[in-house]
Amino acid sequence: MELIERINTLITRDHSAFSKFYIVSAEESIETVETYICNVPPNVMLVEKEHVAVCLKIQIGSGIGSKRSGYLLLDPGYHVSRVVTIMEDKSYPHTGCFVQEDSGKKKKEYEYIVTSPDYVSWNVTETKSDYQTGWTNLLFVGRPFLSGIDFAERRNLLYDFKSILQRDCKGQLLAGLYFSTNPKKAKKVTLFYMENNNVVYKHQNMVELFVDNPDIQLCEEQMNMKEGELLQMLNSIGTIIHDEDFITQSAKINKEIWTISRDN
Structure with a gap:
């Protein structure tokens, strides 16, 4: 919420992005991605939201047949030091796979892909001592997340x-x-x-x-x-x-x- 407030102080009120940034919710380590993304919105009785980030829906191009949709994602809570661009067609300026952490002992790579009109998959690959594991987190971007205290903070405590x-x-x-x-x-x-x-x-x-x-x-x-x-x-x-x-x-x-x- 503070991040969104700071962004809105940096752009003018007549800018198309003003007040368009919103909070999106994430659930981690999803085993059945295809089944999960069928829930729109997520079933509050079943999900366990563990994380939130800031998102902006974007569109590149204005002509018929040339419109390209995507998202900008800001996630300082997971120490991602860049704005991640996630294009539906995976073409420029799509960020693609990048190294999020490399301590010498452990390397962690992230990749964000538009999975459906309402979900972005957040794919994590972790390498330790040449042994590689991976899992998928899902970001629900279809609607703003409005219940941070109820669904995230209380669990984290x-x-x-x-x-x-x-x-x-x-x-x-x-x-x-x-x-x-x-x-x-x-x-x-x-x-x-x-x-x-x-x-x-x-x-x-x-x-x-x-x-x-x-x-x-x-x-x-x-x-x-x-x-x-x-x-x-x-x-x-x-x-x-x-x-x-x-x-x-x-x-x-x-x-x-x-x-x-x-x-x-």
Whole structure:
């Protein structure tokens, strides 16, 4: 929503794209694409929306027989550092397949294709140690997504893996932290930051009261946080993780959601 507001401040009111950008919804790892895209709009009792992006419908050409349709997609939430152009005919200026992430250990490639008048397929290919896997996510572009809190944010609150990341303008990781809220795994928090052009990982015990140290300070600096802000955040995390009743209930609800998702 903030991204759309910023875009609208950069273009004039008489521009054809003004107020035409809208939020689209995504569901990940779709096993039966052909069946799924028959649902227009998606059945709210069956879908599990996990992500949103910003979209603009476009048309190139104006003459009879020369009109070409497509979409512009902006997806900073998945650290895509470009505007992706998705043409129905897959011709220029169609973006096509591109490398979204390449850390040396893992390479991830994205390709967006118009699958139907209402859906865009978001094909992901991941390569680790020469082993390649792939899956398809689907973006419903037929109508604006208006229920972000109901269908996306509430579910994300219960995911048992949390991360706070700082990336460069191309989406590559620079610094951050991650941890698990799973009662069986919530023993450590991992900080990482750049040192001599390499990523350094530092594991710290998950305690209720953290003590400031050089690793926290370096991570805080590279995350562009204020002095003492990261330490305060870690202490809040530590307090929450040590609330056994809350963590146990959260894990139970998360497991139930996974079960519902699997059955769907």
